[in-house]
């Protein structure tokens with residue numbers, strides 16, 4: 001029977017979940033539906049792309065589209081995850097075919113850029129993906145934190161107080177938009193614990209540790225002032241009786257980084273994930289609409305080989321490869337990109353990269 005590349009049907013849904021579970025040799029009482037409730041939801045079925053041969057699912061790529069909001073940048077992002085080919089069918093180009101189908105689907109539903117997290121970047125690089133974006137990771141040990149001065153009480157959050165988290169998260173400068181039901185689904189993922197700092201002013205900080213089989217011992221979503229984040233981390237260590245916790249977050253939270261550096265803790269910069277341009281025209285428009293108000297008067301013209309960046313002030317076009325363009329605009333760890341004079345030189349490179357981040361809770 002011919003190979004079919006298409007969204008999973010309702011009848012195949014259980015078989016798909018069993019197929020994806022095959023790679024996990026742990027004895028978790030939960031499965032992919034519990035761990036990724038917004039991905040493996042019936043409303044998202046059209047975004048679960050399968051390769052089916054002789055009635056058997058042999059490969060899968062999952063997607064979810066989200067709206068990213070920053071202070072200037074707004075993007076429709078396609079997130080990709082749960083990429084798997086059955087061991088017997090590897091090396092036949094199935095994952096490549098599904099990734100191409102996924103890119104077409106994301107284009108149709110209006111995504112400008114796609115993002116994924118992986119431990120095998122080489123596979124995705126072959127398919128035109130680029131490592132880019134920035135985050136920091138900071139291992140905080142109990143001994144480094146001030147004993148006194150916790151400005152409040154840290155508690156494990158109970159579901160009746162989820163709206164406190166919603167209110168705090170919605171003040172975040174960089175975030176993916178979530179419906180109320182989506183917060184509930186994400187905060188309820190097994191293995192996920194949310195902590196809140198209650199102060200005299202009410203709840204002022206929260207943090208999320210763990211998520212399904214991911215992010216163990218890692219605070220991967222949090223907010224609050226720098227002092228409140230220190231208090232939150234201290235409280236999390238006390239409640240969990242752990243010696244260390246890893247804080248990951250956006251480099252734009254310079255205040256938090258400096259606060260921990262004063263405690264003699266050193267953040268490690270890292271890339272955020274892997275990216276692929278889905279709709280070059282629309283992406284260029286979105287980027288220009290935040291570059292211009294930031295005093296970066298560039299026209300971007302994306303084509304198959306690269307990007308032509310034309311500075312409206314110098315009038316000179318400059319060609320960049322796709323990888324360099326994404327890294328210039330979205331960053332790469334803490335690497336600094338030296339801008340050629342044709343594009344405005346150092347004073348403009350100071351204003352880049354554009355603030356961009358996706359919290360761990362949204363990852364798929």
Ligand SMILES: CC(C)(COP(=O)(O)OP(=O)(O)OC[C@H]1O[C@@H](n2cnc3c(N)ncnc32)[C@H](O)[C@@H]1OP(=O)(O)O)[C@@H](O)C(=O)NCCC(=O)NCCS
Nearest residue numbers: 083084085090091092093094095096118119120122123126
């Ligand atoms: C990674 C995986 C999805 C690849 O599936 P596949 O159907 O065999 O991939 P394809 O046959 O389409 O391979 C496409 C290309 O990627 C290469 N490739 C495959 N696996 C790779 C890997 N782990 N690292 C680097 N390149 C890889 C192939 O050699 C091929 O290159 P070519 O076109 O130059 O020959 C499959 O090995 C798998 O399911 N692994 C376990 C789950 C996993 O790691 N998923 C990714 C999590 S982010």
